[in-house]
Amino acid sequence: MFSKVLFGRFVPTNSVIHKLDPRAKLVLSMYFIVIIFFANSWQTYAWLAAFTLGTILLTKVPLGFFWDGVRPLIFIIVLTVILQIFFSSGGHVYWQWGILSITQFGLINGAYIFCRFVLIICMSTVLTLTTQPLMIADAVESLLKPLTKIKVPVYELALMLSIALRFVPTLMDESQKIMNAQRARGVNFGTGSLWKRVKSLIPILIPLFISAFNRAEDLATAMEARGYSGGEGRTKYRLLHWHTADSVACFVMVAATIILLTLRYFT
Amino acid sequence: MSTIEFNGVNFSYQVGTPFEVNALHDINVRISDRSYTAIVGHTGSGKSTLIQLLDGLIRPTTGTIKVGNETISSTSSNSELGKIRSKIGFVFQFPENQLFEETVLKDISFGPQNFGKSEDEAIVLAKEAMQLVGLDDSLAQRSPFELSGGQMRRVAIAGVLAMKPEILILDEPTAGLDPRGQRETMQLFSQLHRKNNINVILVTHQMEDAAAFANQVLVMNDGNLVKAGSPNEIFSNPEGLIGNHLTIPKTTKVANELTKGGFRFDPYPLTLEELSRQVAKQLESGSN
Numbered sequence: 001m002f003s004k005v006l007f008g009r010f011v012p013t014n015s016v017i018h019k020l021d022p023r024a025k026l027v028l029s030m031y032f033i034v035i036i037f038f039a040n041s042w043q044t045y046a047w048l049a050a051f052t053l054g055t056i057l058l059t060k061v062p063l064g065f066f067w068d069g070v071r072p073l074i075f076i077i078v079l080t081v082i083l084q085i086f087f088s089s090g091g092h093v094y095w096q097w098g099i100l101s102i103t104q105f106g107l108i109n110g111a112y113i114f115c116r117f118v119l120i121i122c123m124s125t126v127l128t129l130t131t132q133p134l135m136i137a138d139a140v141e142s143l144l145k146p147l148t149k150i151k152v153p154v155y156e157l158a159l160m161l162s163i164a165l166r167f168v169p170t171l172m173d174e175s176q177k178i179m180n181a182q183r184a185r186g187v188n189f190g191t192g193s194l195w196k197r198v199k200s201l202i203p204i205l206i207p208l209f210i211s212a213f214n215r216a217e218d219l220a221t222a223m224e225a226r227g228y229s230g231g232e233g234r235t236k237y238r239l240l241h242w243h244t245a246d247s248v249a250c251f252v253m254v255a256a257t258i259i260l261l262t263l264r265y266f267t
Numbered sequence: 268m269s270t271i272e273f274n275g276v277n278f279s280y281q282v283g284t285p286f287e288v289n290a291l292h293d294i295n296v297r298i299s300d301r302s303y304t305a306i307v308g309h310t311g312s313g314k315s316t317l318i319q320l321l322d323g324l325i326r327p328t329t330g331t332i333k334v335g336n337e338t339i340s341s342t343s344s345n346s347e348l349g350k351i352r353s354k355i356g357f358v359f360q361f362p363e364n365q366l367f368e369e370t371v372l373k374d375i376s377f378g379p380q381n382f383g384k385s386e387d388e389a390i391v392l393a394k395e396a397m398q399l400v401g402l403d404d405s406l407a408q409r410s411p412f413e414l415s416g417g418q419m420r421r422v423a424i425a426g427v428l429a430m431k432p433e434i435l436i437l438d439e440p441t442a443g444l445d446p447r448g449q450r451e452t453m454q455l456f457s458q459l460h461r462k463n464n465i466n467v468i469l470v471t472h473q474m475e476d477a478a479a480f481a482n483q484v485l486v487m488n489d490g491n492l493v494k495a496g497s498p499n500e501i502f503s504n505p506e507g508l509i510g511n512h513l514t515i516p517k518t519t520k521v522a523n524e525l526t527k528g529g530f531r532f533d534p535y536p537l538t539l540e541e542l543s544r545q546v547a548k549q550l551e552s553g554s555n
Contacts, residue, residue: 181362184352184359207364
């Protein structure tokens with residue numbers, strides 16, 4: 001059941017996008033999500049879709065992966081689009097029943113929201129498919145560095161983030177194993193009343209928590225034994241390098257924004 | 268009564284995704300009732316997938332598995348699979364990770380209760396199981412998390428035995444135990460096999476265990492069942508094992524060296540006792 005989760009799945013294809021600095025990718029993908037909200041017409045959405053498609057093709061990752069990213073969220077997307085269609089008013093009214101109506105603006109807004117969702121999911125999938133989770137953690141650490149000035153424990157946060165990311169797949173494997181062990185002892189997951197279903201989670205959750213505690217204790221001991229004593233005075237093994245390609249990527253994004261704003265305000 | 272038959276079983280993980288992995292290819296094998304079967308193979312050869320299929324934890328992609336009168340196929344419903352699971356006890360690798368109840372007794376009686384026993388019946392079964400694995404009665408009301416690693420393993424195994432399975436699947440039950448714990452655990456399973464007529468299926472990397480206890484050995488490699496036969500047939504042919512990334516038991520190694528030096532073994536010695544007995548006999552008769 002967990003095998004379908006796309007989170008933290010990295011697909012190495014050694015493309016241009018893969019080689020970009022993770023800081024650049026993180027900032028640019030967040031920036032892109034913000035500028036999506038500036039789009040307000042067919043031309044602007046068509047331009048953003050073309051831009052996203054271009055990025056996706058550059059990653060050389062099979063398109064199926066992006067579909068896998070959208071699929072689990074399809075229910076939320078469809079629900080939002082339907083609500084938008086039935087509850088928006090304005091423009092030509094095609095059909096009306098009580099407070100429900102299908103109007104011209106409703107249809108258009110529905111379509112826009114659909115585009116927005118798909119574009120956001122695709123762009124964030126580009127980030128996760130082309131960047132190793134540890135690199136994302138490094139990027140977060142490096143981007144938060146300035147916050148150390150106001151006493152934010154950035155180093156500790158980054159350490160927790162990279163340990164957490166590292167253990168996501170391990171804990172998923174572990175929960176799958178515990179689940180199988182309890183099924184073999186006669187637990188039926190996902191059947192019966194709500195109360196029964198909630199109760200059937202206890203035999204997974206307790207062992208999972210206990211093994212997480214044990215794991216944390218072992219990990220802390222192993223870290224201390226290897227001379228770890230906090231963030232002060234440590235050097236870094238993985239260094240992030242800003243290359244020309246990263247500057248080019250930022251430049252491309254600025255150009256894309258200019259085209260978007262031109263389409264928005266001058267057509 | 269609980270003969271097991273694999274008929275043309277194929278299994279792939281994540282069918283229909285870019286990550287599809289074919290883990291088992293066309294498995295055909297019959298495991299007779301009341302036998303002790305060892306499944307050997309190097310890491311990733313499909314052993315664990317095979318035993319999970321047998322317990323109905325996953326469904327075959329194609330083919331069928333017959334367990335007694337029940338059949339597992341790609342279309343089996345959950346309730347059918349549940350019926351099969353009630354006959355099978357499955358001791359997972361590091362089973363101490365599955366403990367969760369407040370007391371040892373409650374944890375052991377969890378399995379029987381899930382399969383429809385009343386609380387009182389389950390407690391009687393749990394107490395029997397505790398005795399079987401050599402856990403002292405005084406531990407019954409303790410929390411399983413206060414126990415030592417070896418004791419926790421016993422509690423977990425007792426939790427499986429309390430369900431009175433007809434078939435017992437063991438996935439490396441002795442991994443991480445000290446030599447004495449390993450010996451005692453293996454002896455317990457061998458005893459269950461002989462006295463209670465339980466059909467035992469053991470997945471192991473310890474060739475010595477496979478040679479000493481099993482009466483049928485299945486050799487897996489790369490998702491294929493490459494060989495099935497008696498320990499005699501399997502271990503007297505060391506090339507067949509090495510070719511499948513396996514080691515040969517120490518006894519076999521010594522026996523093979525002695526054969527080169529002129530000793531003749533019949534039957535082929537699988538345990539240290541048998542080897543030394545035959546060597547002693549041949550030395551006495553002075554045939555060399």
